[in-house]
Amino acid sequence: MALSPDHLVYAAPDLEEAVDDLAERFGVRPSAGGKHPNGTHNALLALSNDCYLEIIAPDPDQTQAKGEQPLAFGLDWLKIPRLVTWAVLAAPSLEEVASASQAAGYDPGVVVEGGRVRPDGVRLSWRTSKRPETGEGWPPPGDGIVPFLIEWGAETPHPSVTSAQGVRLLELSLFHPRPAEVQPMLSALHIDILVTAGPAPAMRARLETPLGIVTLE
Numbered sequence: 001m002a003l004s005p006d007h008l009v010y011a012a013p014d015l016e017e018a019v020d021d022l023a024e025r026f027g028v029r030p031s032a033g034g035k036h037p038n039g040t041h042n043a044l045l046a047l048s049n050d051c052y053l054e055i056i057a058p059d060p061d062q063t064q065a066k067g068e069q070p071l072a073f074g075l076d077w078l079k080i081p082r083l084v085t086w087a088v089l090a091a092p093s094l095e096e097v098a099s100a101s102q103a104a105g106y107d108p109g110v111v112v113e114g115g116r117v118r119p120d121g122v123r124l125s126w127r128t129s130k131r132p133e134t135g136e137g138w139p140p141p142g143d144g145i146v147p148f149l150i151e152w153g154a155e156t157p158h159p160s161v162t163s164a165q166g167v168r169l170l171e172l173s174l175f176h177p178r179p180a181e182v183q184p185m186l187s188a189l190h191i192d193i194l195v196t197a198g199p200a201p202a203m204r205a206r207l208e209t210p211l212g213i214v215t216l217e
Contacts, residue, residue: 003088003097003190005172006150007159008205010216011073014079015057019043021081022055028166028212033159034116034124035059039071044163047207050089051169052160053216074139075138083203083217085144086172087128088189097189106188107131108149109140115153118162125153143201144201145174146185170213171206193196 012018022045023029033042033054041059046052058075070076073084090097098108109131117123129149131140140146152158175198176182182195205216 003090003147004020005047005051005169006087006089007054007201008047008086008169008172009073009084010053010055010081011075011078011084012055012057013075013078015041015043015055015059018055018057018081019113025211025214026167028164030055031162032119033060033163033166035094036072036114036116038069044159045167046160046163047167048160048170050158050160052158053167053205053210054081054159054165056209068150073144083205085139086147086203087150088147088191090129090149090151093147094129097149098129100190101188104188106146106185108189122157124159126155126156127151127153139201142182142185145176145182145195145203147191149189158205162200166210168208169205170208173204173206175200175202175204177201 019030030045031041033044035041039059039062040056042054042056044052044054058071065166094111101108108129112128114128114129115125155167174193174195177199179195179197202217207214207216
């Protein structure tokens with residue numbers, strides 16, 4: 001069974017600036033998401049009944065001492081907002097999907113617990129797969145083009161249900177300078193998107209918005 005997108009990750013140096021820009025481009029303002037204990041905060045925008053866009057940025061209210069772990073998704077070095085990676089829903093369970101992927105030749109990595117509290121006080125919990133990162137903390141194997149797995153807590157409402165509505169994902173395209181290296185990883189995860197050759201790893205989402213069709217990269 002092919003895995004479906006759970007969310008796209010749009011990383012930005014400044015959350016408020018990114019939200020303002022996307023609201024102007026889409027005609028819908030992303031909802032406030034909350035703070036992560038690892039030094040980031042986010043905003044969310046539903047893309048369907050079971051998929052959403054996460055806009056994530058460093059949280060200026062959380063200062064990190066020198067020598068601590070780098071921020072997720074290469075945010076310490078990011079200069080321009082862009083799609084950096086994506087997640088797929090691991091069903092029926094993260095362990096089963098990870099095991100099947102390993103048997104097919106790609107190891108999604110270790111399981112990591114996560115969570116945050118929404119502005120309304122509701123706590124969200126999830127588990128994700130995490131591959132060892134390289135260099136200055138990013139990118140992992142697959143350069144972000146290969147998604148990570150996510151499994152939501154039993155009592156956690158899916159963010160697509162509670163986020164701002166009005167935008168729909170029409171198509172997700174993936175690009176990489178060495179497609180032959182990345183395609184087998186996607187195939188092991190039962191993802192049937194064909195990777196196109198490009199000068200650098202990149203993602204492109206075609207979105208239907210109240211202002212018309214918009215491409216997000």
